[in-house]
Amino acid sequence: DQQVKQNSPSLSVQEGRISILNCDYTNSMFDYFLWYKKYPAEGPTFLISISSIKDKNEDGRFTVFLNKSAKHLSLHIVPSQPGDSAVYFCAATGSARQLTFGSGTQLTVLP
Amino acid sequence: KAGVTQTPRYLIKTRGQQVTLSCSPISGHRSVSWYQQTPGQGLQFLFEYFSETQRNKGNFPGRFSGRQFSNSRSEMNVSTLELGDSALYLCASSATGSEQYFGPGTRLTVT
Numbered sequence: 217d218q219q220v221k222q223n224s225p226s227l228s229v230q231e232g233r234i235s236i237l238n239c240d241y242t243n244s245m246f247d248y249f250l251w252y253k254k255y256p257a258e259g260p261t262f263l264i265s266i267s268s269i270k271d272k273n274e275d276g277r278f279t280v281f282l283n284k285s286a287k288h289l290s291l292h293i294v295p296s297q298p299g300d301s302a303v304y305f306c307a308a309t310g311s312a313r314q315l316t317f318g319s320g321t322q323l324t325v326l327p
Numbered sequence: 328k329a330g331v332t333q334t335p336r337y338l339i340k341t342r343g344q345q346v347t348l349s350c351s352p353i354s355g356h357r358s359v360s361w362y363q364q365t366p367g368q369g370l371q372f373l374f375e376y377f378s379e380t381q382r383n384k385g386n387f388p389g390r391f392s393g394r395q396f397s398n399s400r401s402e403m404n405v406s407t408l409e410l411g412d413s414a415l416y417l418c419a420s421s422a423t424g425s426e427q428y429f430g431p432g433t434r435l436t437v438t
Contacts, residue, residue, distance in 0.1 A: 248425040259331070259417050259429035260370075305370065312383050313424035314360065317370040 219243045220308050222318035230326050235293040237321050239306030242287065246308035250315070251280060251291045253302045260305055264291070296325045329354065331420050331430035339436045345406040348433045352399050352420030358382075359401040360427060361393060364415040373416075376401055377424070405435075413437045 221240045229235045237251075247268040252260035266273040266280045266289070273280050279292045293300055306318040332351045340346050352359050361373040372385040376395035393403045399420075405412055413436050419427035 250426065252429075257415065257432070257434060259333075259419075259431045262426065262428055265426055307370075309425055313358070313375055313421075314372040314383050314385065315362070315370075315419075315427060316372070319369050 217242075218319075219246075220306060220316050220318040222304075222306055222321050224321050225319070226322040226324070228324045228326060229296045231298055232295045235291075235296045235300065235323055235325065237291045237293075237304050237306070237323065239289050239291075239318050240287060241289075241308050243308070243310070243316070244287070245310040246316075247311075248309050249280070249282060249289050250307045250309070251278075252305045252307060253300075254305060254320070255302055263304075293323075296323075298325045298327050301325050331418055331428055333416075333418050333430040333433050335433060336431065337434045337436075339438060340408050341438055342408055342410060344408050345404065346408060346435060348403045348416055348418075348435075350401045350403070350418030350420075350430060352401070352418075353422075353428055356420035356422050356428075357399050358421040358424050358427075359395055359399060360419045360421070361401070361403050362417040362419065362429075363387075364417060364432070365411075365413075370417070373403070375424075408437045410437050 250265040251263045254260045303320045307315040360375040375383040395401045415432045417432045419429045421427045
């Protein structure tokens with residue numbers, strides 16, 4: 217039973233355009249959501265997070281949107297840069313403090 | 328601040344052996360979590376330690392165990408290694424339990 221789903225295994229975007237990565241969750245006990253960027257054979261790098269009491273959080277080129285009623289969150293990257301090419305994981309946690317990860321989306325930013 | 332460090336970075340073991348992996352968290356972080364990443368199962372939670380106590384455990388067999396020391400450093404042990412234990416083992420530290428910062432991982436290969 218996948219509690220966190222990233223339905224798009226891959227996404228290609230032109231440099232300078234917006235990248236939108238999506239994530240859905242099923243467990244209503246999740247109250248904190250995170251996005252990580254990962255390169256092969258390395259640990260995930262924390263990008264941005266959002267608490268369930270908010271619907272938007274922004275940090276530079278990265279913005280995360282949370283729609284609790286739809287159990288959906290998205291990460292917007294504007295403008296996209298070739299260095300953003302990596303696998304992006306969405307993760308969720310609740311009182312148990314264990315991260316439940318999605319399966320990841322491979323983002324490729326084309327120059 | 329120095330990041331999360333993990334040793335060793337690479338390890339090759341034979342079926343039936345046991346292995347110990349080490350993790351040093353970010354200074355001041357008292358929570359340490361361990362995750363396993365495999366191509367088939369993705370990123371999965373193993374366990375979390377806080378102040379030398381295991382607070383939470385994922386769905387892994389008893390062959391997987393861990394501990395945390397008074398300086399918050401943590402070790403993870405896998406006994407009676409199986410081929411399916413080949414994976415990237417990731418350690419993450421946190422001050423809050425929610426926002427977790429990962430180390431580079433230990434790549435374990437079981438032959």
